[in-house]
Amino acid sequence: SINSNRLWETLHQTCEWGQAHRYGDNATETGMARLTLNDDDARVRRWFAEEVKKLGCTLSVDQMGNMFARRAGSLNSPAPMIAMGSHLDTQPRGGRYDGILGVMAALEVLRTMKESNFQTNYDVGIANWTNEEGARFPKSMCSSGVWAGAIPIQQAWDLRDIHNPNVSLKSELERHGYLGDIECSAKGYPLGAHFELHIEQGPILPANDCKIGIVQGAQGYRWLTFTIQGKDAHTGTTPLANRHDPLLAASRMIAASNDIAKKHDALASTGIIRVPSNASTNTIASEVTFTLDIRHPEDSVVHAVQEECLRTFQSIASQDGKGVSYSWTLDTDSPAVKFDQNCISSIQAAADHIVGPERSMLMTSGAGHDSVYTSKHCPTAMIFIPCKDGVSHHPTEYSTPEDCAIGTQALLEAVVNYDQA
Amino acid sequence: SINSNRLWETLHQTCEWGQAHRYGDNATETGMARLTLNDDDARVRRWFAEEVKKLGCTLSVDQMGNMFARRAGSLNSPAPMIAMGSHLDTQPRGGRYDGILGVMAALEVLRTMKESNFQTNYDVGIANWTNEEGARFPKSMCSSGVWAGAIPIQQAWDLRDIHNPNVSLKSELERHGYLGDIECSAKGYPLGAHFELHIEQGPILPANDCKIGIVQGAQGYRWLTFTIQGKDAHTGTTPLANRHDPLLAASRMIAASNDIAKKHDALASTGIIRVPSNASTNTIASEVTFTLDIRHPEDSVVHAVQEECLRTFQSIASQDGKGVSYSWTLDTDSPAVKFDQNCISSIQAAADHIVGPERSMLMTSGAGHDSVYTSKHCPTAMIFIPCKDGVSHHPTEYSTPEDCAIGTQALLEAVVNYDQA
Ligand SMILES: NC(=O)NCCC(=O)O
Ligand SMILES: NC(=O)NCCC(=O)O
Numbered sequence: 001s002i003n004s005n006r007l008w009e010t011l012h013q014t015c016e017w018g019q020a021h022r023y024g025d026n027a028t029e030t031g032m033a034r035l036t037l038n039d040d041d042a043r044v045r046r047w048f049a050e051e052v053k054k055l056g057c058t059l060s061v062d063q064m065g066n067m068f069a070r071r072a073g074s075l076n077s078p079a080p081m082i083a084m085g086s087h088l089d090t091q092p093r094g095g096r097y098d099g100i101l102g103v104m105a106a107l108e109v110l111r112t113m114k115e116s117n118f119q120t121n122y123d124v125g126i127a128n129w130t131n132e133e134g135a136r137f138p139k140s141m142c143s144s145g146v147w148a149g150a151i152p153i154q155q156a157w158d159l160r161d162i163h164n165p166n167v168s169l170k171s172e173l174e175r176h177g178y179l180g181d182i183e184c185s186a187k188g189y190p191l192g193a194h195f196e197l198h199i200e201q202g203p204i205l206p207a208n209d210c211k212i213g214i215v216q217g218a219q220g221y222r223w224l225t226f227t228i229q230g231k232d233a234h235t236g237t238t239p240l241a242n243r244h245d246p247l248l249a250a251s252r253m254i255a256a257s258n259d260i261a262k263k264h265d266a267l268a269s270t271g272i273i274r275v276p277s278n279a280s281t282n283t284i285a286s287e288v289t290f291t292l293d294i295r296h297p298e299d300s301v302v303h304a305v306q307e308e309c310l311r312t313f314q315s316i317a318s319q320d321g322k323g324v325s326y327s328w329t330l331d332t333d334s335p336a337v338k339f340d341q342n343c344i345s346s347i348q349a350a351a352d353h354i355v356g357p358e359r360s361m362l363m364t365s366g367a368g369h370d371s372v373y374t375s376k377h378c379p380t381a382m383i384f385i386p387c388k389d390g391v392s393h394h395p396t397e398y399s400t401p402e403d404c405a406i407g408t409q410a411l412l413e414a415v416v417n418y419d420q421a
Numbered sequence: 422s423i424n425s426n427r428l429w430e431t432l433h434q435t436c437e438w439g440q441a442h443r444y445g446d447n448a449t450e451t452g453m454a455r456l457t458l459n460d461d462d463a464r465v466r467r468w469f470a471e472e473v474k475k476l477g478c479t480l481s482v483d484q485m486g487n488m489f490a491r492r493a494g495s496l497n498s499p500a501p502m503i504a505m506g507s508h509l510d511t512q513p514r515g516g517r518y519d520g521i522l523g524v525m526a527a528l529e530v531l532r533t534m535k536e537s538n539f540q541t542n543y544d545v546g547i548a549n550w551t552n553e554e555g556a557r558f559p560k561s562m563c564s565s566g567v568w569a570g571a572i573p574i575q576q577a578w579d580l581r582d583i584h585n586p587n588v589s590l591k592s593e594l595e596r597h598g599y600l601g602d603i604e605c606s607a608k609g610y611p612l613g614a615h616f617e618l619h620i621e622q623g624p625i626l627p628a629n630d631c632k633i634g635i636v637q638g639a640q641g642y643r644w645l646t647f648t649i650q651g652k653d654a655h656t657g658t659t660p661l662a663n664r665h666d667p668l669l670a671a672s673r674m675i676a677a678s679n680d681i682a683k684k685h686d687a688l689a690s691t692g693i694i695r696v697p698s699n700a701s702t703n704t705i706a707s708e709v710t711f712t713l714d715i716r717h718p719e720d721s722v723v724h725a726v727q728e729e730c731l732r733t734f735q736s737i738a739s740q741d742g743k744g745v746s747y748s749w750t751l752d753t754d755s756p757a758v759k760f761d762q763n764c765i766s767s768i769q770a771a772a773d774h775i776v777g778p779e780r781s782m783l784m785t786s787g788a789g790h791d792s793v794y795t796s797k798h799c800p801t802a803m804i805f806i807p808c809k810d811g812v813s814h815h816p817t818e819y820s821t822p823e824d825c826a827i828g829t830q831a832l833l834e835a836v837v838n839y840d841q842a
Contacts, residue, residue, distance in 0.1 A: 092699065093699065200658065201655050201657075201658040202655065202657075202658030202659055202660070202663075203659065203660070203663050204660070219657070221657060223702050223703075232814065232815055233811070233812070234622050234623065234787065234788055234813055234814055235688065235690035235692060235714045235716070236622075236623075236640070236642060236688070236714070236716055236786075236787035236788035236789070237621065237622040237623030237625075237786075237787035237788050237811065237813070238623055238624065238787070238811060239623070239624065239625075239688075240679070240682065240683060240688065242623075242624050242811065245690070247675065247691055247692070247694060248675060248676070248679055248691070250672070251671070251672040251673070251675035251676045251691075252672070252676045253672075254668065254669060254672035255669070255672045255673045255676055258661070258669055258741070261661065262661060267656065267657070267660075267661065269656035269666070269703075269705060270668055270669070270672075271656060271668070271696075271700055271701050271702045271703060271704050271705060271706060272696060272700045272701065272702060272706075273668060273694055273696055273709075274696075275692075275693060275694055275695075278513060278514065279692055279693045280692050280693065281644050281692045281693060281712040281714050281752070281753075282561075282644075282690075282692060282714055282788070283692050283814055284690060284692060285692060285693075288694075291702040293656045293657070293702055293703055295656070295657055320679075331702070365657075365658075366655065366657035366658035366659070367655055367657035367658050367703075368657070390654070390658065390659060390663065391654070392655055392658070393653065393655055393704055394653055
């Protein structure tokens with residue numbers, strides 16, 4: 001059995017590096033701003049390296065700064081290790097659980113194994129993936145993506161700090177001594193399996209009164225950016241019928257995308273809308289850009305929603321006066337992923353044992369995770385635990401000590417089940 | 422008769438101070454960026470002061486830098502002068518006609534009078550109003566507003582450069598020597614009447630094949646800013662029904678305001694929408710703000726549109742998941758204005774004489790102008806001429822030499838008619 005108090009204390013102790021956005025009086029009532037490879041991220045990495053060495057692990061660092069801690073199994077097999085992975089970086093207004101819990105839980109699993117002199121058959125270990133959030137260097141699941149061969153390493157190295165173009169991901173890896181020698185790939189550091197414990201970041205587990213989500217895969221998503229070209233005009237002197245109003249068109253498009261998503265039981269969301277910085281109250285904007293994030297567990301539905309949005313947008317663009325023109329780009333295409341059945345079974349057995357079949361449920365991840373990339377090269381599955389009100393990417397993100405412990409125990413048992421099978 | 426060539430040459434010669442945004446090869450194919458009290462605005466002011474002195478005018482400058490050039494009438498009456506006024510400042514991406522034409526036409530009228538040894542009965546002159554655009558110091562029709570007692574002078578003086586909070590309107594008046602001694606008010610420098618020639622900035626004159634718009638008044642308008650408060654949430658993990666999506670609500674509101682305006686034959690326009698700068702593609706925004714500009718020649722209709730928007734927005738806010746909350750502020754309330762019947766008649770007679778009743782039309786100004794404020798303290802009316810495609814506040818703003826000349830001739834004859842009546 002894992003040690004719930006030790007887990008909780010370790011989790012919050014390491015959050016001293018990067019804590020921010022206090023929202024309450026208790027010591028742990030802050031969010032986090034531990035952006036990839038900032039000084040606090042470097043501190044928690046050095047701490048992590050010390051801790052895993054204390055546990056007798058070997059530590060390897062690859063060319064993207066991904067950290068792999070490895071504990072030998074009893075068979076002395078050369079087979080790749082069974083990894084428990086997640087990330088230690090956070091959003092700029094992030095919380096204390098997203099990613100961090102997955103790494104701290106993995107550490108607690110190894111501590112528990114060592115303490116009870118338990119040895120797996122095969123090597124087991126921990127992966128700390130660099131720049132999962134893509135918040136400072138704008139590419140999410142960045143280094144698991146390089147490892148999986150989905151993102152060219154040069155492109156990842158060249159990513160610029162979002163506020164300082166003089167700083168690249170590579171220059172920060174060098175500054176902190178985390179530009180490792182090992183090739184960042186499934187050949188350079190192969191994994192036998194990848195288990196990731198993560199907070200759900202949504203409201204489904206609590207709504208179903210479940211403690212463990214057995215994640216069978218991740219839904220597909222596409223990110224599009226639309227640019228609507230209109231013509232600036234005076235709001236007081238230009239009759240409605242003479243306007244090419246891109247903001248009016250964009251508004252009708254965003255509303256329509258929501259209607260279309262509802263019809264398909266899918267998600268369509270606009271997070272960003274921008275008018276030029278010289279926009280004014282009494283001028284029709286010349287141009288508007290907005291993002292559209294479409295998701296569904298079936299790729300065919302993602303495509304159907306996209307097609308219906310494009311058709312509808314085209315008809316909206318030609319409404320109202322002389323119409324507007326629009327163009328779009330596909331920024332991210334992340335097809336749906338199905339996780340490995342053996343990994344899923346290992347988690348299922350652990351969940352049945354810990355909370356019983358009534359308190360766990362099969363589910364699909366709404367968000368992308370490092371596991372989406374690892375699944376392309378090794379058997380992978382994820383464990384979700386509830387987080388308060390489904391809130392994540394926010395300072396008040398919270399999971400109870402009990403839920404963190406349940407998830408960590410499930411991680412331990414899933415790895416042991418998999419190792420034994 | 423005014424001298425069309427001299428008018429055209431003078432207009433474009435003075436646009437050398439502040440020209441910007443070239444869009445064609447011809448010398449005059451640029452827009453303007455002559456922001457209030459920048460170095461170019463100071464240059465054109467000094468040039469203007471020289472020119473009116475050459476015409477034998479006296480020049481007075483008030484505490485807002487408003488410039489009043491005065492040519493004596495034959496009666497030697499102490500009555501306030503009949504002013505021809507407009508402004509020499511432009512938008513940052515403005516054109517060569519908005520405001521500038523009104524002042525250059527007034528100058529051409531005085532030049533024509535002097536050249537033909539024509540003397541009015543009463544004094545006539547020119548007003549160059551400071552900061553009509555409100556583009557650099559954000560308050561439009563700023564100094565005619567102070568003159569009319571509608572804007573406190575301290576508030577106007579304290580306006581900050583929109584890009585540099587260390588620079589105020591007053592400090593720029595001082596830097597250029599345009600902080601005059603005369604009280605800026607209808608007492609400090611009373612006017613007997615105010616005639617303003619301006620480009621229409623809209624498509625109505627060309628659509629009616631008219632050369633002169635006889636402006637009877639200005640429509641009422643209200644500027645509102647709405648803030649929609651939602652809750653940030655992950656776009657991938659948050660079901661639609663669990664969201665408080667302020668951008669979706671704002672989009673539906675903007676679309677609805679357009680539908681409501683159409684129903685009332687009014688205008689409702691959103692020029693600005695903003696999400697927080699840390700918005701991201703995969704996060705529902707926490708908050709959205711947008712502006713709403715409602716206009717109609719009848720104040721009662723402006724109010725009816727506002728009321729219906731507020732009711733509809735309230736019902737939109739409660740749709741979709743758990744709803745969002747919203748608040749709003751009234752930023753500008755500019756009631757409809759009716760201009761003076763005698764001034765209108767003077768313009769009507771001039772128009773009949775110059776282009777005939779078929780080629781002129783009575784109309785209501787869609788936009789606010791300095792004349793809206795002067796009308797509160799002296800008989801006022803405006804003359805509109807067509808501008809190409811109704812385009813204004815844009816570098817390609819254009820009126821033909823012929824149309825500029827027709828408008829200037831109408832200004833001359835209207836002033837003479839008024840003076841004689
Ligand atoms: N977990 C997470 O936020 N991943 C980023 C990519 C996504 O939006 O799903
Ligand atoms: N002419 C002009 O643009 N005035 C500013 C106020 C308005 O929007 O009507």
